Amino acid sequence: MSTIIEIQGVSKSYGGVVANEDISLTVEKGGITGLIGPNGSGKTTLFNSVVGYHPIDAGSIKFEDEEISTFPVQKIARRGLLRTFQQTRIYGAMNGVENMLISLPHRKMKFLDAFNRNSESDYEKADRLLEFVGLYEKRFLRAGSLSFGQQKLLEFAMALMNEPAALLLDEPTAGINPTLINGLIDRLIRANQEFGITLFIIEHNMRVIMNMADKIYCLSHGQMLAQGAPDDIQNDPRVIDAYLGAH
Amino acid sequence: MKKNTVIFYGLILAFIIVAPFIFPDFRTQLAALWLMIIVAMTWDMTGGQMGYNSLGNIVFYGTGMYVAAVVTIALAYDVGAYTNAFGGGVYKFTDQQYFLGMLLGILGAGVFCSIIAVVIGFVTFGLRGPYFAIGTLGVAIAAGELVSNWEWVGGGQGIALPVYPGDLDTGKVLFYFLFAVTGVVLFIFLKWLYSTRFGAAINAIRDDEEKAEAMGIHTLRYKLTTWAMSAFFVGVVGGISAFQLIHFEPLETAYQTINLGIFMVVCVLLGGKGTLWGPIIGAILFHVFKEVTWNYFLGWQWVALGALIVVTVVYFQDGVMGYLAHRKPEWFGVRLDDKKAEVSQ
Amino acid sequence: MDQILINLSLLAEFPIVNLKIILDGVMIGALFALAAYGLALVWGVMNVKNLAQGDFVIAGGYVAWWMTQQGMPPLLGVPVAFIVLWGLGWVIYKTVISRVIERDLFTSLLATFGLAIMMAQLLNLMFGSDTQSVALGYKTLYFFDGLIDVPVAKLIGVLMAATLAIGVILFMKSSRMGQAIRATAQDARAARVLGIDTEKVYAFTFSLNAAICGAAGAIIVMVWIIQPFYGITHSVRAFVIVTAAGLGNLPGVIAAGLGIGALEQYGAHIFGIGYQQAIAVLLLISVLLYRLIQQRRLRQSLQ
Structure with missing residues (x-):
């Protein structure tokens, strides 16, 4: 290695x-x-x-x-190279899916890609990763209303979304x-x-x-x-x- | 689009088109209302959607005015000589010179202001929170002071543009529609922009910039682009205003930091920050309030306006849309319990 | 442009002119430092960035000016302005500031900006838009064959500013209220837990700030000029000084105040008096830039 x-x-x-x-x-x-x-x-x-x-x-x-x-x-x-925070940091006012979509790997995007809407595959990827961490049922709730542990899982899923x-x-x-x-x-x-x-x-x-x-x-x-x-x-x-x- | 939505927007568009003809006495007023709506929407791009509260966006309005004027004059004459002969010289513009100058001047104003925004933004976007507000306020004041000392563009006396060559009423209709088209284009543009990844990214910057940075979002690039787009539209309406007002001077009209510069912020706060309709509602409320009450204050207008700012900020900071979002969260797509989440999608 | 070069060469030719500019700048800078100290106090204790700071200064100036118009001795204006502005500060705290103190910083900034507009317009309605000053009628001292003139009035002004500053510092160091203010500045929650009535502390701090500004304004009207719309420039100056010096750095505030005063005098001398406001603002922008570069090096942003 x-x-x-x-x-x-x-x-x-x-x-x-x-x-x-x-x-x-x-x-x-x-x-x-x-x-x-x-x-x-x-x-x-x-x-x-x-x-x-x-x-x-x-x-x-x-x-x-x-x-x-x-x-x-x-x-x-x-x-x-990505990090998660000891005190979790998520976008409390957005819901789970929005939190995931914001975490798309911007470093792999060209500037003009930002002017597209999120594609079908982006949504699928968000859903898949939310399911992976066990938050699929709660994906449309305001992230700020999730428990601390769930927020932590969401932050982890967001990090995975970013493909670090x-x-x-x-x-x-x-x-x-x-x-x-x-x-x-x-x-x-x-x-x-x-x-x-x-x-x-x-x-x-x-x-x-x-x-x-x-x-x-x-x-x-x-x-x-x-x-x-x-x-x-x-x-x-x-x-x-x-x-x-x-x- | 749903049928109701089509009807809703169709009605609004129809009203926009017929308004200057059913209210012929209010054409200038309606144009002024459009100006307020446009600057409020552009302020909300950075202030509401991105969380960067600028107190200096007026700099683009003033610069837009000057760019439009200078471009128009420079197409026909020497600018220095023209401003020097203020009031005395005989400078005639043909129709062709006027309209070509108008087209190039207004577009040039937008483009130039975008460039200015990127240049200023490289510095000011390093500042966060109140420092950004104070820094941009400083830029606006400095710009006004410098331009009023710049003799080439007329110094403190300002600059005069040729009068609209046609008859007065046609001119008023023309200026109304110049503003209205800009406003409609801006609305469609923003509706689209806020639905893209770009919109989500600037929201992320507003909600937690440090997290956005930690996720690798190109924060500076987004901030500069947003401000440049915002500045483009402010520059364009500045250019239109320059032709509409004919004569303007730097401190009271162009770089009017404490008038329009602060009005746009108040409009957005009144209507609700960070929403598409909030700035529009706020601008209408504010403009109507201002025009209706203006004459009753007998010289106390400005005090009343200062008081309005204080009262809005202190007691009604979330604005109309914020109030609605608080009372009727479901209208805004916020889901609070699991059941509803299951039903949709 | 030519004028600027001539002014510059004048400075090189007569070094003694530099001394005069610096003296003038330092004397007026002492008053800037007072207003800036008040700003830093409010900023540090209650995290409110007060954009109406300069208008408190101007209001204090008008109190003193109005008194001399009524035939009272000018020096009496300083304590009276202190007291009147104290009251005004208290009223403003109770009606506006106390309601925005817990909100985000832009709210308090905008609220005080609204206040600044209101105060400037009110002063304009009450006293008109002419520039005003109060002549003290003391003589002027001359040095270096008359090249340097120091009006006794300015010396008295600086002395009063120093007295006021020392008084405030002693008060902050030794009195119970001063201790409570400093404790609240460090950690308002801890202060509350320990039984300090932070609401009272905030009200006191804001009133004290307004009073300091008022006294500074009353001195400024004697050594310089005031006008209803000069407030914003004074606010900008206070921000420049506090941003350059940092919070809770009293020697820094004094040094920056004197420095800004001198720099402004130089700017006015070189570029002409018409650029006075622009110079204050450009100083603000350069100080922000400097702090920004400093923070970059620490991999931080200025917030």
Whole structure:
């Protein structure tokens, strides 16, 4: 497998607080990579650095061998690197289908394509993906009236609609009803295998991430603590310390 | 289209065509109403549909006026000499020069304003929210000040165009229909535009621009295009106004920041932002209110207008359409429970 | 164009003229800074961008002018304008601002723009559209063989502005109300939870802002001129200063105020007095541009 995201020696601090210090990691194309760590260990900061929400202090971030660490958000998104938000962001005033149609991959469109109406196949694709995440029955409801978990699923479906090359998911299972988590894991794996989307996931739920990821990185206090296959991470005493020992 | 819709639009169109003949005394008034409707609809393109509240769209109106005037004059004479001889010189225009100037001037005004919008937009669309409003207001004020100091186009005295060569009444009908055709074209254009992906994309920018960026939508491109299209129509009606008013000066007529510049915003708010009909309803309400009450205020008109703005903004911000959407959501295709969702489609 | 070049060469030829321009600019800039401080206060505490700021200044000026017309001493106009505008600010807060404070920012911006139009037109109806000023009748000091003239009236004006500023700063630092205002600015919800009556704080802040502007206006009428429709230019200046300095940056506001004053004087000298409003607005646009580029570098937009 080849590398799709390559992070090299990235540091980021806010004022005096060091959020990321000399982080290096790689995400393999077509795989599922996990990023774990206790609260405040700098996971979301790292995500934000990758997708362009703030400048980084040092280091390099490459996406498909292109340096993206100085690009603004839209430009990175148009390369096919997408993220979902920890606090979901959907268009609350629009219904589910409209939310899906707005997420069509604009980067693959020519400018004049914008002046067409959505085609029959666009609607079909929206319906198919809504069914895939289990929101088909609710597709005409105002998205803002959906529950938090459903909004999260909608956001995931919107990301799939966009046909990204790689998708960064910030805590996909947080706030989701535990009985639905198994279904979500299944869908994430299917998205990875059937649609060929590389996943890079921040996750707190150990069971979830251990079941999915091929490789896991663990951050602690802004530094890379451990990396390896799920089994190695699970048994790594430093990781256990970081989770149990940290107050 | 459904039969009712056809009848509805047919009736409106018929009224538009016969209106200047059944109300011959109100031709200028009706033209002014069209102007209000058009600028309100164009303001809503950015303000209502895209969420970028400009206070400076008047810059396109003023620029449109000047472009139309300069093009018409330049076709026949030297502009500097013409404006220099303001009031004194004898400059005659043949019918051919007049109408050719009108055609090229009005279209040129639209095209030029589109270009201006793209150029200004590169800067102002980096600004969000209130900064955008203040920035565009600044652009409008600056444009007026600069033009009023620019002697080549007549400076603070303004510029005068030739009078319509035919008789006065035909002229009034002509100007009415110039505005009316522009308005109808704009309405059809917007109805189509808002039904395309483009419409959805600018709505997405309004609702959550950061999310739209994160989904890879070319936000700047959409914003510039929308503003350029909006500016085209404002420039065109500016050009028509220039011919209709014959003489205009920069600060009070062309770049009238606190008159038309703010009226268009009030119209849209009165009628309801982000809807196709809202600006039209708002413009009619506002125009009627303004014309009916104007004479009773005895010099207090402008105070009353300021008060109207405050009252509209404070108490009636969602406008007529917003009120209806709140009371009758089903009219607007909003579905609130699962059952209805199953019935349709 | 030729005139501009002549004006420029004049500056190079007589460096002392620069000093005069800067002095003039700094003295008037001190008053701009006062109005801008009020704007920053309201902006920071209640997130309302007040476009009627300049009209408060002009209204204060007319209060002082009207008093001298009635034969009262001009300096008395400053405290009276402070009090009158306080009342006006309170009324405006209760009738308009308190109803738009929770809405989106464009609402408050537009509401205050409507207020600005109303106030300008009312002042026009009451006092006419002529420019007005109040002559204090103090003598003028001359330096450098008369090349530099400093009217004592302007010095008094600057002194009063400084006194007012220091008074307000001390009040904000040490009084209970000042603390409550600062707490509300940081987090209105937390302030409410802790028992601060934010409604009262808002009303107080807005009234205080109007009063500061009024006092500034009363000083401006003594050292410069006022006219009913000059308000918008003062508002634009206040926005330039606050945008350049950032919120909650008092030294920045003062520095930017003095700088804007000097830049405007330079602009008026080089391009002619007819461009005064255009210069204020172009300064606004350049400050916005500068901040925009700054934010770009942080991969952010200006909002």
